[in-house]
Amino acid sequence: MTGPGTDRSGTERTGTERAREVLPGRPTPLGAVWDGTGTNFALWSAGAQAVDLCLFDDDGTEHRHRLEETTHQVWHGRLAGVGPGQRYGYRVHGPYDPAAGLRHNPAKLLLDPYTRAVDGGLTLHPSLFGYVGDAVDGGARDEQDSAPHVPRGVIVHDFFPWDGDRPLRTSWSDTVIYEVHVKGATARHPDVPPHLRGTYAGLAHPAFVEHLQSLGVTAVELLPVHHFVSEPHLLRRGLTNYWGYNTLGYFAPHAAYSASGSGGGQVLEFKTMVKELHAAGIEVILDVVYNHTAEGDHTGPTLSFKGIDNRGYYRLGGGDPARYTDYTGCGNTLDVRRPAVLGLLMDSLRYWVTEMHVDGFRFDLASALARSMHDVDRLSAFFDVVHQDPVVSNVKLIAEPWDVGPGGYQVGNFPPPWTEWNGKYRDTVRDVWSGAHVGIRDLAYRLTGSSDLYRSDGRRPFASINFVTAHDGFTLADLVTYEHKRNEANGEGNRDGESHNRNWNCGVEGPSDDPEVQSLRARQVRNHLATLLLSTGVPMLTAGDELGRTQQGNNNAYCQDNELSWLDWKAVDEDLRAFVARLVGLRRSSPVLRQQAFFEGHEIPGAGGTRDLAWFASDGGQLSTQDWFDTGLRTVGMYLDGRGIRQRDAHGRPVVDDSYLVQLHAGPDPVTVTLPGPPWADGYELVVSTEYPTGEPPKFTAVGPGPIELPGRTVWALRVLRRP
Numbered sequence: 117m118t119g120p121g122t123d124r125s126g127t128e129r130t131g132t133e134r135a136r137e138v139l140p141g142r143p144t145p146l147g148a149v150w151d152g153t154g155t156n157f158a159l160w161s162a163g164a165q166a167v168d169l170c171l172f173d174d175d176g177t178e179h180r181h182r183l184e185e186t187t188h189q190v191w192h193g194r195l196a197g198v199g200p201g202q203r204y205g206y207r208v209h210g211p212y213d214p215a216a217g218l219r220h221n222p223a224k225l226l227l228d229p230y231t232r233a234v235d236g237g238l239t240l241h242p243s244l245f246g247y248v249g250d251a252v253d254g255g256a257r258d259e260q261d262s263a264p265h266v267p268r269g270v271i272v273h274d275f276f277p278w279d280g281d282r283p284l285r286t287s288w289s290d291t292v293i294y295e296v297h298v299k300g301a302t303a304r305h306p307d308v309p310p311h312l313r314g315t316y317a318g319l320a321h322p323a324f325v326e327h328l329q330s331l332g333v334t335a336v337e338l339l340p341v342h343h344f345v346s347e348p349h350l351l352r353r354g355l356t357n358y359w360g361y362n363t364l365g366y367f368a369p370h371a372a373y374s375a376s377g378s379g380g381g382q383v384l385e386f387k388t389m390v391k392e393l394h395a396a397g398i399e400v401i402l403d404v405v406y407n408h409t410a411e412g413d414h415t416g417p418t419l420s421f422k423g424i425d426n427r428g429y430y431r432l433g434g435g436d437p438a439r440y441t442d443y444t445g446c447g448n449t450l451d452v453r454r455p456a457v458l459g460l461l462m463d464s465l466r467y468w469v470t471e472m473h474v475d476g477f478r479f480d481l482a483s484a485l486a487r488s489m490h491d492v493d494r495l496s497a498f499f500d501v502v503h504q505d506p507v508v509s510n511v512k513l514i515a516e517p518w519d520v521g522p523g524g525y526q527v528g529n530f531p532p533p534w535t536e537w538n539g540k541y542r543d544t545v546r547d548v549w550s551g552a553h554v555g556i557r558d559l560a561y562r563l564t565g566s567s568d569l570y571r572s573d574g575r576r577p578f579a580s581i582n583f584v585t586a587h588d589g590f591t592l593a594d595l596v597t598y599e600h601k602r603n604e605a606n607g608e609g610n611r612d613g614e615s616h617n618r619n620w621n622c623g624v625e626g627p628s629d630d631p632e633v634q635s636l637r638a639r640q641v642r643n644h645l646a647t648l649l650l651s652t653g654v655p656m657l658t659a660g661d662e663l664g665r666t667q668q669g670n671n672n673a674y675c676q677d678n679e680l681s682w683l684d685w686k687a688v689d690e691d692l693r694a695f696v697a698r699l700v701g702l703r704r705s706s707p708v709l710r711q712q713a714f715f716e717g718h719e720i721p722g723a724g725g726t727r728d729l730a731w732f733a734s735d736g737g738q739l740s741t742q743d744w745f746d747t748g749l750r751t752v753g754m755y756l757d758g759r760g761i762r763q764r765d766a767h768g769r770p771v772v773d774d775s776y777l778v779q780l781h782a783g784p785d786p787v788t789v790t791l792p793g794p795p796w797a798d799g800y801e802l803v804v805s806t807e808y809p810t811g812e813p814p815k816f817t818a819v820g821p822g823p824i825e826l827p828g829r830t831v832w833a834l835r836v837l838r839r840p
Contacts, residue, residue: 147230231269476512528569602669613672728760736790793821
């Protein structure tokens with residue numbers, strides 16, 4: 117060991133140093149890559165004047181090694197004998213001038229943006245911040261060492277026995293998504309061993325996998341699993357970030373979700389989870405947050421990017437480089453216009469596909485990634501690179517098509533091959549079932565794949581990810597129980613969360629012991645789910661909605677890492693679970709309910725005048741022009757002819773299916789509807805009805821053409837019967 121001293125650049129060295137030579141190494145790939153005998157370290161920083169690689173012993177002792185080599189703004193070096201399990205970080209020397217957008221501070225230990233694993237947590241301490249006291253914009257930087265209070269990177273061994281694991285490549289039209297939180301899924305599951313609850317291993321446990329299979333879902337969409345930390349304002353209130361939309365490490369699985377500890381075992385555990393889910397026929401989609409980082413605004417901590425190259429990673433205020441352009445509502449926005457940042461994003465995506473075997477991504481606040489200057493640009497570099505990438509372009513890509521900036525709401529405007537969270541679908545379905553007088557014109561578009569949004573640019577119905585609820589907002593049970601949010605536990609005076617939720621509490625605010633209210637609420641839940649699962653497009657279920665989960669009216673539980681958010685496996689609505697499984701099963705067995713092309717409304721040759729899609733009023737006639745614009749209309753029949761499907765099977769044969777009539781009645785009172793007769797049908801079989809707790813009517817409920825009473829607030833799915 118050598119004591120403190122001065123290196124060749126004249127910078128004072130305050131740590132101890134191993135007598136180990138730093139070899140030149142290579143500038144690529146970025147990150148810490150072990151080659152079997154040593155590790156190559158490479159860090160991009162255009163503004164750095166010097167970079168120290170910091171290695172940590174098990175007892176926390178730090179050893180600093182100056183990286184003397186720079187190539188194309190990448191600082192690099194190789195250390196022999198350093199390998200998997202080694203904790204490390206960086207200290208970057210350079211000017212500290214917030215007014216110019218420069219925030220270098222070697223007193224702050226920085227996480228490698230490319231680290232594959234993270235060890236240690238974030239503890240609230242003044243040393244996290246680069247500035248002195250309250251002098252946020254001052255020229256003096258804080259000299260306190262942050263190393264004891266921040267996480268470190270971990271070198272990992274990439275080998276894993278995939279044993280023939282291959283992408284499932286489930287077609288979009290066959291996909292049913294289940295949005296779920298890794299911890300919340302099994303934190304309270306009695307059949308998952310206690311030491312595995314709330315972990316990647318818990319999610320892959322047979323008790324949970326069998327639940328997914330029983331529902332018939334084909335993909336899990338995991339809330340963020342990139343390593344994240346909690347915001348200082350939450351830590352000050354004694355809370356933590358539960359959802360995870362506060363990323364710090366874009367290559368590292370979140371360490372707290374690992375039953376294997378944080379020494380790199382989380383990588384192995386994550387891969388094992390993916391492998392087990394694939395074996396069960398379930399794809400893995402990641403919710404990713406490339407729009408902002410955990411470092412917040414100008415008052416936020418210096419943890420990684422801010423200290424490495426603040427001007428290179430972030431979009432700074434045009435007139436004031438001391439501030440950040442914030443299109444995300446989270447304090448900062450990553451500048452994807454810059455090659456190094458775009459490279460980080462693409463390297464991360466490719467890593468999760470090629471090394472971790474995930475099947476797709478849902479991009480949080482994707483509009484922020486598509487902004488070239490101020491407007492959302494469909495021809496931005498982000499789109500171009502994604503489309504041309506031979507790896508990323510071949511997995512499932514889902515955009516959350518909005519951000520909080522001007523013009524950020526871009527539902528329907530992302531280019532092929534993107535799919536989108538269809539916020540208009542959510543709003544329309546909620547409006548219909550909450551009793552709003554919106555008519556059925558917009559509902560008809562949503563039920564049939566939203567051709568008004570996705571057809572003009574060549575996309576298909578599966579461009580629409582249909583959903584009624586998501587992690588952000590009321591659960592489905594709460595949507596029909598509360599009209600007003602109850603977010604006091606978040607410590608923000610109930611000011612957070614959406615106030616306009618397009619919901620109805622069925623006449624009573626909050627829980628009720630009234631059997632009629634309970635029955636109505638249960639039916640309303642089934643009505644939302646039936647609408648979702650009978651719609652063309654890709655349905656997304658929110659974990660727990662099939663169980664009757666409540667958050668007690670909290671519609672922004674992002675900071676509630678407790679039983680309020682976790683799935684309660686002791687309070688399961690078994691009838692509701694059976695209802696969802698029945699509808700998913702019907703959908704998966706009926707190609708006419710999950711079509712790959714938009715309906716044409718044309719007559720089917722040889723079918724006697726029927727159409728692939730037809731709309732019927734309650735009197736049995738097809739809807740008139742006046743009906744389409746009648747905002748008071750609350751009853752409609754959607755006829756889907758299985759002989760008019762415009763797709764072929766793998767052998768080139770036309771796909772033919774049963775035909776269905778879906779009757780939807782959102783009015784409160786029973787209504788007499790006339791079911792159309794020949795050539796549309798000779799009779800009908802009621803296969804799903806939301807008036808029954810499991811959706812299953814009495815055995816073979818045959819219904820003839822003609823008048824029939826449809827109960828209030830009900831969805832029927834009727835299979836068309838034809839004489840031979």
